[in-house]
Amino acid sequence: MKERGKKKKKRLLGKSILITGGSQGLGRALAIDYAREGCKILAIVGRNLDALRKVEEEISHVSPETETLTISADLSVTQDLERIVAVTLSKSLGNLDVLVNNASSLGATPLPLLADFTDEDFVKVLQTNLIAPFVLTKKFLPSLIESMGSVINVTSDASRNAYPSWGGYGASKAALDMMTRIWAAELNELGVRVNSVDPGDMNTALHRAAEPDLDPKLWADPADVTGVFVYLASDESAGVTGKRLLAQSREWRAQFLSPHRLTIRNRARRHE
């Protein structure tokens, strides 16, 4: 049982982490929580530099020791991907512990039927949601092998359910899920873990754009779904690879947290 007054141990102490789509929504929430958990270098990638700088300022309040790197880039542009990698590795002296492929594109909104999807939009969606995670994982691989690091790919239930009008996004996420499993199988002997997380319905700009007629108040706040992402980024998830976890489900806690840790957690909750 933890002693009263003892500081909670930071679970990501000293780690170098990169998050794509870090300027808003889930990416922003992850950046703040990762900083809170003690990460040393946090590279956040997004298209809007002003929005990234706002997140950088929030991070500095939560964790002044975290060095934040803001990289304005478009993941659908191939040349930007090498720049993201080089700028990050220059700052971190070649180190990367965690790669979070969070940035996502819907294509045009309101979401069109596949039959109405333009060729260009379809390619762009695949570029951001699938090709960029593939390329970034490949380019960061030497660093991830060195650190026995973790890759977290953000997926969606649209990868499993054939929702009409979600074809571009859904197809890209389905491919991302399969790629996650194959990466995990190929990299297992090198000690790199690759998992995907379905964060569930969240109140984000992306979701509101996709489903403008629904009430966003029914959706989770991104800040409330970061638990599994912190777990997968931390050393606690050593050995967990090739899994698809649901951020808003209690199942992952039951499945992956040790009974001892669950006992401590339950006792702590009883005393709250």
Next chain:
Amino acid sequence: MSIRVAISPQMISSSSAFALPDESIAREPPEIRGRSRSDVRMMVIDRQKSKIHHSHFSRLPEFLQSGDMLIFNSSRTIPSSVWGWIRDSQKLVEVRLAEHLSEGHWLALILSPEGKPLSRLGIKGAFVIDFGSELSCVAYSKDKSIPGLWKIDFHSFGSKFMELLYKIGQPIHYEYARCTLGLDFYQNVYARVPGSLEMPSAGRPFTWEMLLELKRRGVETGFVVLHSGLSSFASEENDLKSPVLEEEYSVSSSVAKAVNRAKREGRRVIAVGTTVVRALESSAKGSKGLVVPARGYTRLQITPKHRLAVVDGLVTGLHEPETSHLQLLQAFVSQRRIIEAYKDALSQGYLWHEFGDLNLIL
């Protein structure tokens, strides 16, 4: 790429030994021809048996033993060529980074659009070169012996400089290459720490599949970093009088320990690339060649007289006459044997330069 140096008696000159015909130059990577980067030939010089084998890179594991240690250079190639305009004259120039002196300060080659080194620009004193709206530099001091080589100061450094360099820079394109290629073609799969101005090319054919195969066969691997500098100064005359540039390198404590353990246990330490030879030999101390962790700059030139303290074998490319790389090879193999092997390679149709074939010396 090899650094050309002034001719010395130990040099293998084209007039005395072999001449490299045009058709022996690899002008594009195998991938452009629809093949894998690992699809290159490999000439093996077996020093123990005094034999030369002609093989393929895919058979590298057959020439290695469990317990051998392969050391790679994990420096990542950066886009070290940038085009800009001299502010006063609007003259278009190419700036090739040659050596990183300190934060924001570089030695660089300034070339005309035709690729000629520029030392006389009709400008007195320092001048500004603009690379678009966000990046510029001041060229303030020219090298007295190398035309076209200048000290320059960029107005950005650190992450900001890297951001801008990657937006406008490209890899150096040498005239023997058939077409301009993206940076990915000049990158080893295991490259990690950005800094090399040219690709440490001996490792180019290695794929992750090969690295995994070697691991499964009990071959140990380790990584050092040596940021390779500019190898050619844009003219034969320049290249023959160029001084050796300093190159930043580091050998970690974990790699130093692993190499020393391998040496103690009588296991071979094989360098993948001449940059690794220079990094390891630079970090060796004392008569027993103990490798110590190191971080700094090296000007070490491996000559035929250098007694190798650490490295037992080498994977390298095929090098032109009158280059420092061929000098380095003579620390492993006699000049006579190299000439014999290279003539054999020429007759067998091997390809030279960074997209070409490999040479394994054991």
